[in-house]
Amino acid sequence: MSTHAxxxxxxxxxxxxxxxxxxxxxxxxxTYVFSTDHKTIGIQxxxxxxxxxxxxxxxxxxxxWQLAYPSDPIPLIGGLLGKSLVESGVLTGQGYNALGAMxxxxxxxxxxxxxxxxxxxxxxxxxxxxxxxxxxxxxxxxSYWVFLPGGLIMLASFFMPGGPAASGWTSYPPLSNIATxxxxxxxxxxxxxxxxxxxxxxxxxxxxxQLRAPxxxxxxxxxxxxxxxxxxxxxxxxxxxxxxxxxLQLMDRVAGTSFFMPQGLVVSQKLHEAVxxxxxxxxxxxxxxxxxxxxxxxxxxxxxIVSEVIAANTRKPLWGYKSLxxxxxxxxxxxxxxxxxxxxxxxxxxxxxxxxxxxxxxxSIPSVIVxxxxxxxxxxxxxxxSVPMLFATAFLPMFAIGGLTGLPLGxxxxxxxxxxxxxxxxxxxxxxxPGTIFAMFAGIYxxxxxxxxxxxxxxxxxxHFWFSFIFINGVFMPMFFMxxxxxxxxxxxxxxQLHAETVQGLSRMVSYSAWCLAAVQIPxxxxxxxxxxxxxxxxxxxxxxxxxxxxxxxxxxxGNFAQVPTVHCGPYEYSVPGERRDFCPQFEAREA
Amino acid sequence: MNGAxxxxxxxxxxxxxxxxxxSLIDVIHWFMLILFVGWGIFFVYCLVRFRQKPGRNAAYExxxxxxxxxxxxxxxxxxxxxxxxxxxxxxxxxxxxxxxPEKRMDVTAIGEQFAWNFxxxxxxxxxxxxDPTLISSSNLLGLDKDGDPAAxxxxxxxxxxxxxxxxxxxxxxxxxxxxxxxxxxxxxxxxAVPGMEVPVWFKPTRSSDEFREAMAREYSxxxxxxxxxxxxxxxxxxxxxxxxxxPVAHKGDALVNATVEKLLxxxxxxxRAAPRATMEVVCAQLCGMNxxxxxxxxxxxxxxxxxxxxxxQSAEIEIDLE
Ligand code: HEM
Ligand SMILES: [Cu+2]
Ligand SMILES: [Cu+2]
Numbered sequence: 001m002s003t004h005a006x007x008x009x010x011x012x013x014x015x016x017x018x019x020x021x022x023x024x025x026x027x028x029x030x031t032y033v034f035s036t037d038h039k040t041i042g043i044q045x046x047x048x049x050x051x052x053x054x055x056x057x058x059x060x061x062x063x064x065w066q067l068a069y070p071s072d073p074i075p076l077i078g079g080l081l082g083k084s085l086v087e088s089g090v091l092t093g094q095g096y097n098a099l100g101a102m103x104x105x106x107x108x109x110x111x112x113x114x115x116x117x118x119x120x121x122x123x124x125x126x127x128x129x130x131x132x133x134x135x136x137x138x139x140x141x142x143s144y145w146v147f148l149p150g151g152l153i154m155l156a157s158f159f160m161p162g163g164p165a166a167s168g169w170t171s172y173p174p175l176s177n178i179a180t181x182x183x184x185x186x187x188x189x190x191x192x193x194x195x196x197x198x199x200x201x202x203x204x205x206x207x208x209x210q211l212r213a214p215x216x217x218x219x220x221x222x223x224x225x226x227x228x229x230x231x232x233x234x235x236x237x238x239x240x241x242x243x244x245x246x247x248l249q250l251m252d253r254v255a256g257t258s259f260f261m262p263q264g265l266v267v268s269q270k271l272h273e274a275v276x277x278x279x280x281x282x283x284x285x286x287x288x289x290x291x292x293x294x295x296x297x298x299x300x301x302x303x304x305i306v307s308e309v310i311a312a313n314t315r316k317p318l319w320g321y322k323s324l325x326x327x328x329x330x331x332x333x334x335x336x337x338x339x340x341x342x343x344x345x346x347x348x349x350x351x352x353x354x355x356x357x358x359x360x361x362x363x364s365i366p367s368v369i370v371x372x373x374x375x376x377x378x379x380x381x382x383x384x385x386s387v388p389m390l391f392a393t394a395f396l397p398m399f400a401i402g403g404l405t406g407l408p409l410g411x412x413x414x415x416x417x418x419x420x421x422x423x424x425x426x427x428x429x430x431x432x433x434p435g436t437i438f439a440m441f442a443g444i445y446x447x448x449x450x451x452x453x454x455x456x457x458x459x460x461x462x463x464h465f466w467f468s469f470i471f472i473n474g475v476f477m478p479m480f481f482m483x484x485x486x487x488x489x490x491x492x493x494x495x496x497q498l499h500a501e502t503v504q505g506l507s508r509m510v511s512y513s514a515w516c517l518a519a520v521q522i523p524x525x526x527x528x529x530x531x532x533x534x535x536x537x538x539x540x541x542x543x544x545x546x547x548x549x550x551x552x553x554x555x556x557x558x559g560n561f562a563q564v565p566t567v568h569c570g571p572y573e574y575s576v577p578g579e580r581r582d583f584c585p586q587f588e589a590r591e592a
Numbered sequence: 593m594n595g596a597x598x599x600x601x602x603x604x605x606x607x608x609x610x611x612x613x614x615s616l617i618d619v620i621h622w623f624m625l626i627l628f629v630g631w632g633i634f635f636v637y638c639l640v641r642f643r644q645k646p647g648r649n650a651a652y653e654x655x656x657x658x659x660x661x662x663x664x665x666x667x668x669x670x671x672x673x674x675x676x677x678x679x680x681x682x683x684x685x686x687x688x689x690x691x692x693p694e695k696r697m698d699v700t701a702i703g704e705q706f707a708w709n710f711x712x713x714x715x716x717x718x719x720x721x722x723d724p725t726l727i728s729s730s731n732l733l734g735l736d737k738d739g740d741p742a743a744x745x746x747x748x749x750x751x752x753x754x755x756x757x758x759x760x761x762x763x764x765x766x767x768x769x770x771x772x773x774x775x776x777x778x779x780x781x782x783x784a785v786p787g788m789e790v791p792v793w794f795k796p797t798r799s800s801d802e803f804r805e806a807m808a809r810e811y812s813x814x815x816x817x818x819x820x821x822x823x824x825x826x827x828x829x830x831x832x833x834x835x836x837x838x839p840v841a842h843k844g845d846a847l848v849n850a851t852v853e854k855l856l857x858x859x860x861x862x863x864r865a866a867p868r869a870t871m872e873v874v875c876a877q878l879c880g881m882n883x884x885x886x887x888x889x890x891x892x893x894x895x896x897x898x899x900x901x902x903x904x905q906s907a908e909i910e911i912d913l914e
Pocket of ligand 3: 771772875876877878879880883884886
């Protein structure tokens, strides 16, 4: 297949590759279920990931009950949850940990990454580079069909004896090694999810390198494509160590090895039978070697989306496009050498910790550059406050809060007090929730007309935006104060510790905000489905934007473009002086 | 310092090195605030000033300004200062030079699901041998009392007592999974990794009494239920009651139901009380289903209090031996 795709790439794009021909007379199954079309796969990923996102959010809504009203029975659904989670309607400690671990796992590996890469990446990247499909369409299909079982295995673990994994999304051994069967399911699920990402990442890299339309040099690529490009490399290089680590932990659990089990463990006053000789910290190194790059996998596509939306709605070129690209490349590179800043409290000496502090401070510089460039892009603009633009605009200050609060965590001395407190939870959620998720919403509102041929409703969009903006800050802002006061993360009983009692009021406020945040997603859901069927019809280029996806009909047919576009200029030629209109699409030759 | 030891910002600091950590945290947060507000003003200005208006076009090119370069370089320089000026020196001062053995109080903290136990070497200053095969529910650490003479005077306690104004050197260990030895009031945190022994040290500079005085409040005895339902209970009286005449309850008595009944019978409706334990050793690393409950009271004793506590512990050991 690969030779075929490469041949197709070399042959140019003027004809529809013969590999797709069977689609013309293919069955419903081949068109909608086992499709190799990047758009169908993108939509499959998006819908699946949005469902997982809602589910992961739901788990947190249950946990927030326990955190607001410790040990009160959960109203409405308390009786419906299984024995592994609740006892007489009250969430148990084990149940709390299980929900927490699954919340993190689902959000990171089954919601955000699949949405950002599998969904947006798959749908938009081939369009933006002017390709008819991904380089390896069947590999692409395989990636989704490995992802889905991985996700289903994770969900199935809720029905296992002892419930699902409960050792955090980080699954530190020995705790995870001695945990109930759900942990085995977690590991198997993770192996599927990782495999799926690896298949996807190869595909993105080849597509971006090989399948660009004539005239589309690397430095004419929209920033979104660059972001996906760097992301694909991160996935490709960072996931294998975690996959290996996952297999090792699986062996520890089922085959009696002890890669992560040291000598002489005594569990519940009984000598543990593990042979010993392993190192629990080895897991942490392998895990964070993935998981730090992973956080950039979560944020880079978001930055990409926000950049596209900002360029189209400020009606001017992104400020410092090249510095954005270099910053993304540098971020990608640096993200491989900061991982141990998650492990400062494991007993690190000055030399090692100094190294990781330096790299962590260095990595914050490109983040500052990206943010500065995007903010300066508003200067001299003619800002059109569309709904996607509002989400993109709100993204910037909230991402800034996320990035800034990384500083005290990246310095060992201040991390002593803040590590493993709610401050950390506030920090990374500002990056991934008010950050990435807002960017995802911006992307959905922005590309919805391309995907469905219809516009989303603006009024519902405004309601969705403003209330989400208020409540999401209500959820995460108090966490900094709680963490500062010393309140620890992963606490089933928020009042168990002296220093946490004084912030219980804030904790309750977080819960209220979270429930309200859930409620204000209803306008979005209504808007989403109603617009699919009865939204106002969208033209080919409703935002009057410049990048190649707007050269395709809305929605694009199989094969994407009626005629393969030729690229004439850079990605963001807005408000070019002397031009008739305030945008010059990449796919249109300019009058001399 | 005033107000209550615990609130919605940093708790009171009770250790020698903690003050520097706190100032570092303060400096960083001022820096963050200035950056955020600076960016914010510019951003909001743009949002308002450059909104779409009929007849005005966006600028294709911005006049070349160097302001952003200066800002970025400024940020980099300041981060360099935070790093090399504050954090690294602080960390190396705090982490590389342990207090000399003759000047410090030694103790080992051993984590298990879901408790901390503290092993003091006793009068001879030597830790007795710990043997995992001897571990049982009555000998939680597997202390070899019969085989090792150094073990005879060792103290094993579920409470951590440390003397005020003396260096404390704690070896951190774990029996089973990873825990994290954390004392928010001391700005101390160190993971307890099974198979490893990592030391931390700190010098308590504020006593439990001082904390307790600041945490004392009036409690009404009329409606004791909510008070005593709280698992945090563990309040003690801060004064003798009644103030004049023969007291029915003494300063330091636990405010349990029996005491409350006596007080009510003597016509006393409100008392001044405070938690017995005013600082805690908690576990900061998820270690299983009761992780949240894994904590031990920490007492920063005056030298007299500390000696008295040790004597009492040794007395218990004598009883054990008989
Ligand atoms: C501006 C640069 C950033 C710096 C300096 C930074 C620094 C840190 C540090 C030092 C920690 C460990 C804190 C601790 O456990 O004590 C941390 C945690 C975390 N950060 Fe960042 N960070 C930055 C940006 C990001 C970004 C862009 C993301 C993307 C999503 C992110 C996501 C996370 C996550 C998920 C955790 C928590 C991991 C866990 O313990 O479960 N951070 N960050
Ligand atoms: Cu990191
Ligand atoms: Cu714990």
